Amino acid sequence: MLNSSIPTLALLFQEAERGRFDQMFQAAAHPDLSKFLVIGALLFIIGVAGVLTRRNIIVIFMSIELILNAANLNFIAFSRYLSQTGNPNALAGQIFTVFVIVVAAAEAAIGLGIVIALYRNKETIWVDEIDLLKW
Amino acid sequence: MPLSDYEPLFFWIFGLSAIFAGLLTVMARNAVHSALFLISSLVSVAALFVLARAEFIAGVQILVYVGGVMVLFLFVIMLVNVGAEERGTEEIFNNQKQVTASLIFCFILVGGVLYSVNRGYAGLQAKQTTPPDTLAAQQATKDQAYATSGTGSSKITTDSQTLGNSLYRYASLPFEIASVLLLVAIIGSVMLARTLKQEASADDVDLDVLREEIARDPELARVEPPLE
Numbered sequence: 010m011l012n013s014s015i016p017t018l019a020l021l022f023q024e025a026e027r028g029r030f031d032q033m034f035q036a037a038a039h040p041d042l043s044k045f046l047v048i049g050a051l052l053f054i055i056g057v058a059g060v061l062t063r064r065n066i067i068v069i070f071m072s073i074e075l076i077l078n079a080a081n082l083n084f085i086a087f088s089r090y091l092s093q094t095g096n097p098n099a100l101a102g103q104i105f106t107v108f109v110i111v112v113a114a115a116e117a118a119i120g121l122g123i124v125i126a127l128y129r130n131k132e133t134i135w136v137d138e139i140d141l142l143k144w
Numbered sequence: 145m146p147l148s149d150y151e152p153l154f155f156w157i158f159g160l161s162a163i164f165a166g167l168l169t170v171m172a173r174n175a176v177h178s179a180l181f182l183i184s185s186l187v188s189v190a191a192l193f194v195l196a197r198a199e200f201i202a203g204v205q206i207l208v209y210v211g212g213v214m215v216l217f218l219f220v221i222m223l224v225n226v227g228a229e230e231r232g233t234e235e236i237f238n239n240q241k242q243v244t245a246s247l248i249f250c251f252i253l254v255g256g257v258l259y260s261v262n263r264g265y266a267g268l269q270a271k272q273t274t275p276p277d278t279l280a281a282q283q284a285t286k287d288q289a290y291a292t293s294g295t296g297s298s299k300i301t302t303d304s305q306t307l308g309n310s311l312y313r314y315a316s317l318p319f320e321i322a323s324v325l326l327l328v329a330i331i332g333s334v335m336l337a338r339t340l341k342q343e344a345s346a347d348d349v350d351l352d353v354l355r356e357e358i359a360r361d362p363e364l365a366r367v368e369p370p371l372e
Binding site: 052114 | 213216
């Protein structure tokens with residue numbers, strides 16, 4: 010009884026595994042909204058990790074650009090999803106992305122100006138040495 | 145979001161390269177390498193924009209980010225050239241405790257975000273009844289309907305046209321405000337990056353500070369307008 014049931018179980022298990030694999034392959038062969046969102050989320054997390062762990066203020070700025078870019082990716086993906094469902098406001102995501110890029114450019118210009126001024130006065134770009142506001 | 149033909153393959157290539165380049169941006173020791181990895185990450189994301197049929201935004205991304213912002217970053221890196229980082233004498237990460245705490249925070253964040261994406265998307269998918277193959281076929285026929293380009297080898301999308309239309313029709317006030325923001329940013333960065341000499345010649349330095357600096361550097365006394 011036991012002997013005969015084990016191969017059946019194994020076969021069942023195998024069947025389930027293959028079904029799962031097929032499902033995964035199908036999902037990978039048709040990247041949809043959720044895949045874009047996952048890539049956006051991972052880029053965002055990498056950016057957050059960069060902001061929190063790096064000491065070089067310029068690399069911190071670059072990580073912020075990465076975060077903004079992840080947000081852009083989400084906007085574009087949702088815009089695409091909405092246009093596919095025939096939503097009349099689908100382009101709002103693309104319009105917002107333009108403004109995010111504008112703000113990112115302005116932020117980079119101002120931030121790098123601050124970095125230059127800071128480097129002239131304090132001769133450092135390490136954030137743990139920039140502690141004027143600390144007491 | 146149907147992707148037809150080879151598009152899923154390109155999606156995975158560019159998606160993974162965006163993530164890897166992002167990781168290397170954060171982990172590179174040399175800031176110039178960081179900038180170059182960030183450029184490749186941004187270009188990969190631009191390719192993802194093309195796959196999501198946002199061609200205009202992809203072009204803007206490459207022109208503004210890669211052509212403008214990243215060049216600015218590279219200039220500043222060259223300007224505040226720090227050799228200690230490249231020679232490996234300086235630690236590039238914060239101290240151990242802070243890094244551990246922030247990585248734990250990041251893992252919690254990634255778990256939460258992925259969980260909510262999964263859950264939210266399951267709800268969206270329940271509403272969608274058309275199978276992905278049909279959607280991809282529909283997209284392919286829609287793409288075929290675009291006008292052929294002059295060389296006959298590709299199609300011309302109407303993305304820029306529709307985006308420009310709706311940008312001016314629905315978002316003209318934010319558009320103008322954005323231009324004012326850029327103007328303010330230009331003036332602000334010029335103000336911030338002035339040297340002491342330039343500030344003194346614009347008569348923009350506190351007199352006590354200026355006297356102190358002149359004691360150190362007599363050159364400063366000769367800038368216009370002269371000290372009274």
